[in-house]
Amino acid sequence: MTEALHWIGGGLVVIGSLLTLFGAVGVLRFPDVYTRIHAASLTDTGGATLALLGLGLISGLTPETLKLAFIWAFVMLTTPAAANALANAAYGSGHKPRIGAFQIIPSDAPRETDPEDADRSSSQ
Amino acid sequence: MSEFLTHFNYIAVVIIMMTGLFIVFSSGNLIKRMIGLALFQSSAALFYISLAKVTGGTAPITLEAASEAGRALAAEQVPGYVAQHGIDGVVYSNPLPHVLILTAIVVGVATLAVGLAIAVRVREAYGTVEADEINAVSRIDAAGLQAEHAP
Amino acid sequence: MTPFDALYAAPAALTAHAPVIVIAAPLVGACAAALSPGARSSWVISVLTTAFSLWMAIALAGEVAREGVIDYALGGFPSPMGIALKVDAIAVTMALLISAMGLMGAIYSGHALLSEVRAEKHTLFQAGYLLCVSGYLGLVLTGDAFNAFVFLEISSIGTYALVAAGERRDRRALPAAFNYLIMGTVGATLYVIGVGFLYGATGTLNMADMGVRLVTLGDNPAVQAGFAFIVAGLGAKAAMFPLHGWLPGAYAGAPTLVSVFLAATATKAAIYLLMRFTFDVFPLDADFGRLFLHGILAPLAAAAAIVCSVQAIFAREVRRMLAFSSIAQVGFILLGFSLATQAGVSAGVFYMVAHALMKAAAFMALGAFAISLKARLLSDFAGIGREAPWSTVAFAVAAASLAGVPLTMGFLGKWSLIEAALQARQAWMVVVFAIGSLLTLVYVGRIVETMFFRAPTPGAPRAKEAPVGVLAPLWVLAGLSVWFGVDATLPASLADAGAAALLGAAP
Amino acid sequence: MTYLLGLVMALTVAWFALSGQTAPQFLVLAAVSVLLSVWIAARFKIIDRDSSPYHRAPQLTLYTGWLLVEIVKSNVAVIARVWGPRHDIDPAMVSLRTNATTDLGKALFANSITLTPGTVTVDVEGDRLKVHALMREKASPASFEAMDRRAAGAADARKRER
């Protein structure tokens, strides 16, 4: 059982690290800072979740797992906040995006889909 | 292993040390010089810590958990290695340089703070943090003194 | 015996811990000063703690005279496990010098700071000053190479801030302080790396232990590199000739109190540590050590003695003049040490003390003028001898000692340096001493001539006599310069014992 | 008071998660540490529902679970874009209005948007959010409504009553 958990955990760590790696590639390839933020912050949280979960499986029910959970909570709280801070700094200082003009779609625009559909589409 | 690999750490440390020194002496910007100084100081840390590492060693913390991991690490070595260099079956890295470098890092941040504070005051007094411009103004200061007090 | 006998009689309980109390008293005083409510109270704390430290240093000197070398194991751990303070004759001489200068400076600061530093900063300034005193004391008393670095940094970091505080009088203090910080930190880091090399080769940080283990190591490039790093690092701190660039600006720009204390102690403490390494830690019979002393140290010191004296002659500002003079005089001291003979080292130590007394007095006198007169250039001092006779005469006494006029300590110091050089058959050194002294006479003569015989510039501000609080320490220092010039028993015996202690470990 | 108790409880739990020591000395130190932390927080005047929403822990946990599923479901989209052709993205800025009334609710919603792939909250001002989206077609304002509803529900107690 523990052996299997070790393998699953290790696999999760590898997937997490691959996710992070892909994110890093995205940060290199995307054209401007706004799009790069997407690549970095998402894969950071996703990669961290998977990798820490994997480590948690490896260590089993030990004090270390609690610490891992702590780290995870920290990362989940701080990474989006930091991404927000950064995007806000860039936007607020008038930094221009390379592609995709900053045409703002207003919230009062007519709805294209009904709420039920929106529920699904938001998660893709 | 070749001479290069066994002394790789020292070579890397020397390169960083020299980079730091180069920044300190080639840059005219006071802040940049402080950054170079920080880099230079950190090379001393890398040097000490490289001295302290023991192959197959673990951190010098003698708790149970650490020791188990340490035993596993030590067991990977050739037989006899642990018996000769270990303590209770575990090989530890050397704690003394760690302590010294803790001190050195703190000294480094203290120096950085004071140096930057002086740089800020320089900016307020001279309107610039470029050494060339400061020197030029200082020369004018000295000359102005002369003129002011000339009979 | 000496007039200090009465003071030797400190309680035994205190004397037993005197090595650490000497260092800790100003340190705790610094905290108290930082906590104290006002300028006045911080000054009182400053004077009291430095006085206490001096008392303990005197008691310690007595103890060393009776017992020989004292090893104080901090934390109760024997070296090389723990840090040990090693107090021998040379260390205690330095400690006496530093704590005495600390006390003089503290007394002097009561009035001197008022004109130079804003009142609300006084408590912090006094705290910084006490930290410097404590740092230099620790530096000379410790027997541990890394601990020396820590104390080097305590004193240095305090000093940078204190030098920068001189900006109120002259904004050039700020870049000067910055340069000092850069050079000082590079020096200290080089020192640390050097110690690291030695540690890598010997496995110990205790200087005495290091010395013992180095003897067996022989020719090792790592040891040589370590030595080179330590020399370069401490050389920067001691303003050794090509690394002296930071000193004139720092001494000229700093508040007078800081100039006084630095001129008297800072470079000397670094020289002391350098000598400790050269004679105590490194096996002196190694070619490397000899090469360093005769091939590098002596020529550089000689160059300093001459080049910087010339620079002093051409300096326009009096403080800058004295600062250049300091580098030149450091050259004299190092020449004495480079002989590596009992006579040479003893003369070097003696001259070190002499220079501390006279340069401190000279800077103090300049500060005394600055209280009433914002004078910087030589011409500003014209005719001041008639307006402020007490401080001017004290300055003249110090200047005479600097120039080597007979019946002053400076004369005896130079004389013994020349004697030592002759004894070691280094005739060229005698020539350097002679030229250096002549050059000194020239710039000192210029100052004194301006002060006493030039008519004051019409319309220039008038100087007033300095208050007693300033004159008292000034005259104590000037008086000591003369007294020791007449009766040099005390400093000479200290210097002899110190030289013996330094060289004793060498084979 | 609820917040204070919640904070004390949460910090105590956190301490034992970190420490795991139960010897008498460490129990004393735990008490000291928690009290000092609370004291500092009180000095900073930050003991309120934003800093210690621990009384809503069940709702928040549920929400986190839902959010995690959302994240995992849609990470793929972004990764495809990373490896895809260079300009297979069509970024846009969307302006949204949130129903959340408290700071906590707004922050939770904004953070959730950032956490879900393809969208990053750029600015929150009042009840208006500016969101930068990697793919314009996926980011109509309406598509955030479910998340807004859930986030507000998890964070703001009053929300349900409206």
Next chain:
Amino acid sequence: MTGFAVEMSAALNVVLLLMLVAIGLAVAHTRNLLTAILLMSVYSLVSAAWLMVMDAADVAFTEAVVGAGASTIILLGAILLTRGATARVDWRAMVAPALLAVITGGLLIYASLGLPEFGDPSSPANAYVGRMYLERTGEEVGPHNVVTAVLASYRGFDTLGETVVIFAAGLGVALMLGFGPRATLAPAPEKMGDHHVVLRVAAKMLIPLITLYAFYVQFHGDLGAGGAFQAGVILAVAVILYGLVFGLRETIAAVPVKAARSVAALGVMLYAGIGVICMVNGGAFLDYDYLFSPQVEAMIPANLLGDPHEEHHWGQHFGILFVELGVLLTVSSTIVTIFYGFAGRSIDAEEAKR
């Protein structure tokens, strides 16, 4: 033959060091100060990871909080107050430093060949005093973390000095920047609006956890990595975070300037005071074995640390606890003082004065 973990550690050593070298060169190359600062922050992170691989957990901890945290914030404060990019340096001005660097570097690399091989357990550095600490700490001092034992007890005098250095730095910064124009203490102009609800909420949630974590690091220094310095900086970082989010005015209302300065002095006094108590009780300065008289020591419950049968050095135990408390006080309040110094100054006010 060596095993997998050992090989892995060697490989990590090389990779991380190469990264450090590359970052160092990039710092030298860039002319933009902010870039240099960011790269230094990354440099600290990498060097801390390297330090972990080198088994120097405590140092890595310190490097992370000090190098990546405190230094970066101080540097940011400084470039805000100096405002300028580096001027282009004439290449001729670089020749001399470059030559100096290359020559010294070459000599050094030659000299370093005289040093023992990397990882050699029988090198003098590792076999002599360092080993003595590992062997004796258990019976002489007590803590499981040998670094803590050496730091606070064997070389406690160094640590006192280090605390004083930090105190001196706070003093220096206060002396230079502490009495300046505080124009920025005014509340932010209204037009700024409220854009930062996310950060505010995150900060509010984090600050109590950060302070708690600081205390955890403080009190577990003898069990694992960490100790008073790290804890002090983390505690200060909590205050800095509050200052960044809620403004300096609010922060000073909660932690007054004068209080921060006084606490720094008190911390040093506490440390030195412990040393003096040992002296009064008949031991050497900082000899914690003499911290308590035997009567007091008898009053300490035997199961204080769990196992009543284990041999304890209560003097050492509490000595280390108290001096670390002193270090915590000094370090945290000094870093806060330094932050106040840099954040509280305003270049605009200074310029307006001219």
Next chain:
Amino acid sequence: MLLAAGTAGLLVAMVLMIARAVMGPSQYDRILAANSFGTKTVLLLAVIGYLFGRPHFLDVALVYALINFVVTIALMKFFRYRSLAQPLTASAGERAPHD
């Protein structure tokens, strides 16, 4: 073995981040790289902690996450406010309503 692969992946990601940090082009890109680098370091530390079987790595990883956040906020203030002293709100005294 799997953990080693994970470590390698993270290291490569870190190198890519350094490349982005050096290349820029804008300061925001550099900050982003530095911030993301920090998160990767957190993961790296956690993973090599398990790789070497040394749990105390986790404490350091935790402190990284924390420092990273604070530094990013400082950078944000650097750009948006040109001052470290300004509050992020018009008035910090304004508190959330109670429920």
